[in-house]
Amino acid sequence: MTALLREAYELAVVGAGPAGLAAATRAAALGIDTVLLDEQASPGGQIHRAIAETPVQDHAVLGADYWRGAALVDAFRASGAAYVPGASVWSVTRGVELGLSIDGAAHVMQARRVILATGALERPMPIPGWTLPGVMTVGAAQILLKTGGLVAERPIVLAGSGPLLWLFARQHLAAGGRIAALLDTTPRDNRGRALPHLPAFLRSPYAVKGLRLIAAVRARVRVISGITALRAEGDTQLRAVAYRRGDGAEQRVATELLLLHQGVAPQLNLALAARVAPVWNDAQRCFHPAVDAWGTTAVDGVAIAGDGAGIAGAEAAVWHGRVAALDAACRLGRIDRAARDRAAGPERAMLERWTRGRRFLDALYRPADSFVVPADATVVCRCEEVTARQVRDAVALGAAGPNQLKAFLRCGMGPCQGRLCGLTVSELVAATRGVSPAAVGYYRLRPPVKPITLGELASLPKSRGAVGAVVRG
Amino acid sequence: MFRRLPDAASPTVTLTIDGQSIAARPGDSVAAALLAAGIVTCRTTPVGGVPRAPYCLMGVCFDCLVTIDGQGSRQACLTRVRDGMRVDTQRGKRVAGR
Numbered sequence: 269m270t271a272l273l274r275e276a277y278e279l280a281v282v283g284a285g286p287a288g289l290a291a292a293t294r295a296a297a298l299g300i301d302t303v304l305l306d307e308q309a310s311p312g313g314q315i316h317r318a319i320a321e322t323p324v325q326d327h328a329v330l331g332a333d334y335w336r337g338a339a340l341v342d343a344f345r346a347s348g349a350a351y352v353p354g355a356s357v358w359s360v361t362r363g364v365e366l367g368l369s370i371d372g373a374a375h376v377m378q379a380r381r382v383i384l385a386t387g388a389l390e391r392p393m394p395i396p397g398w399t400l401p402g403v404m405t406v407g408a409a410q411i412l413l414k415t416g417g418l419v420a421e422r423p424i425v426l427a428g429s430g431p432l433l434w435l436f437a438r439q440h441l442a443a444g445g446r447i448a449a450l451l452d453t454t455p456r457d458n459r460g461r462a463l464p465h466l467p468a469f470l471r472s473p474y475a476v477k478g479l480r481l482i483a484a485v486r487a488r489v490r491v492i493s494g495i496t497a498l499r500a501e502g503d504t505q506l507r508a509v510a511y512r513r514g515d516g517a518e519q520r521v522a523t524e525l526l527l528l529h530q531g532v533a534p535q536l537n538l539a540l541a542a543r544v545a546p547v548w549n550d551a552q553r554c555f556h557p558a559v560d561a562w563g564t565t566a567v568d569g570v571a572i573a574g575d576g577a578g579i580a581g582a583e584a585a586v587w588h589g590r591v592a593a594l595d596a597a598c599r600l601g602r603i604d605r606a607a608r609d610r611a612a613g614p615e616r617a618m619l620e621r622w623t624r625g626r627r628f629l630d631a632l633y634r635p636a637d638s639f640v641v642p643a644d645a646t647v648v649c650r651c652e653e654v655t656a657r658q659v660r661d662a663v664a665l666g667a668a669g670p671n672q673l674k675a676f677l678r679c680g681m682g683p684c685q686g687r688l689c690g691l692t693v694s695e696l697v698a699a700t701r702g703v704s705p706a707a708v709g710y711y712r713l714r715p716p717v718k719p720i721t722l723g724e725l726a727s728l729p730k731s732r733g734a735v736g737a738v739v740r741g
Numbered sequence: 742m743f744r745r746l747p748d749a750a751s752p753t754v755t756l757t758i759d760g761q762s763i764a765a766r767p768g769d770s771v772a773a774a775l776l777a778a779g780i781v782t783c784r785t786t787p788v789g790g791v792p793r794a795p796y797c798l799m800g801v802c803f804d805c806l807v808t809i810d811g812q813g814s815r816q817a818c819l820t821r822v823r824d825g826m827r828v829d830t831q832r833g834k835r836v837a838g839r
Contacts, residue, residue: 308800309768318768323749323766324749326748372812389797389801399793400792400794402794403794404797404798407797407798411773411798411799412743412776416745416766416768417748417749417766418743418745418749418777419745420742420743421744443746444746504791505782505792524742525742535801650796653788683806684801684802684803688796688801719814
């Protein structure tokens with residue numbers, strides 16, 4: 269199944285999480301010559317990370333939803349699609365031409381179509397001290413558990429909001445870890461706004477599971493809700509977390525590991541660099557790429573499936589991936605529109621089932637202003653060490669949006685290319701100007717979306733025509 | 742800071758970090774191996790010279806940049822450990838030519 273990369277495929281799928289695995293499997297079943305490219309060393313994405321090789325063999329620790337990924341990987345392995353792990357895709361350009369790096373060597377490959385299934389990343393949670401060693405994302409700690417069976421030795425502090433916070437708390441406890449406190453930043457006002465969506469949530473597959481999960485964690489962990497301010501303290505390493513509830517006095521809990529999480533947002537870099545437009549989703553408080561009901565974009569040959577097209581969760585991503593594969597098959601001439609629509613019927617029904625209840629979760633866990641629009645002294649851009657104060661000052665001087673801020677402050681221009689500050693910067697500019705992030709927009713992104721060396725680029729095979737275009741004489 | 746679950750015991754790969762020998766599991770990323778060995782800080786930043794540690798472990802934050810076998814600014818969380826691998830923490834910017 270693992271293949272040496274050929275120069276051309278009919279369909280390239282980028283990302284081996286639920287959406288990418290399902291899309292590649294479905295496409296191969298429809299007779300499409302498909303390759304699945306993934307940055308990680310083994311399939312599963314972040315949700316089913318290391319599923320084929322995790323040392324955590326007690327299934328009670330990671331839970332049934334994690335292990336469900338094994339069936340996705342098995343189906344993919346049997347599908348006949350090619351699989352190239354360890355491949356970082358850094359450009360998708362007209363044609364469709366993909367630029368990628370494998371083990372430090374650059375390659376270019378052609379595909380008639382591409383499905384981007386690059387998934388989600390954790391929404392930045394800029395609090396004072398969040399760059400200190402000893403502060404990580406909840407997702408990071410979960411990856412250490414899944415990939416290496418690693419558990420924090422001493423009691424940890426979890427802070428933030430959203431389903432992953434609770435899921436990881438339970439996994440950490442099941443693995444024998446201890447939790448000093450869970451600091452819940454979910455704004456109290458959210459409950460009222462979520463209420464109209466409660467009936468749909470209660471009919472969704474998430475309701476019973478979610479309520480059980482939270483009850484199980486609450487029974488064993490000191491949960492402090494209504495948190496309105498957080499600060500990570502330490503000199504060269506985390507020593508304590510300071511927190512505040514409403515107007516109450518600041519309190520402190522000592523710990524060497526603070527894990528932050530406030531929901532997830534689509535990974536935009538590759539899609540936006542391929543010239544797909546970003547769309548602001550106010551309910552989810554993030555941007556997603558513009559796609560139609562098939563995941564297809566306005567850019568010729570480019571579709572997006574799964575959480576990378578808009579957050580809907582792992583189960584929905586599977587069905588979204590299958591729907592995108594059907595549309596690819598239609599556009600590649602394998603099936604006609606009627607056959608596509610017929611085949612998509614049951615898949616769309618499953619997609620609907622797994623997106624039911626989502627609006628309740630979006631409303632309940634919509635992050636608070638104070639945790640997405642940070643105070644002046646807080647670092648916003650981790651790479652270039654730009655503070656919220658600097659951004660506000662630059663906006664006052666006339667920098668109207670994220671792209672002007674690059675010129676003013678270099679924010680978003682470090683190695684992460686805005687992945688960890690993009691949303692914060694758009695929110696900060698919007699709040700400072702008193703407009704919506706929709707009016708401010710997002711960083712303009714260009715390939716390569718991963719840093720590659722000039723040497724790596726120069727080592728690419730070149731045609732005579734390409735050389736002739738730049739060499740004199 | 743971290744311990745291994747009993748299932749994940751018996752590290753069999755040896756690498757060096759700043760010349761010091763550490764043991765890791767074959768499936769570990771370099772970032773996971775460093776954290777498992779109690780090495781919390783993996784670099785200092787080019788701008789402020791302040792310490793950083795792996796933050797996201799999924800390839801998006803670029804805070805775990807280290808020098809691997811002489812090549813600078815490699816993402817430790819996206820690189821698997823190999824026996825005999827030489828890892829060096831970075832001070833500030835990547836050195837030209839590395």
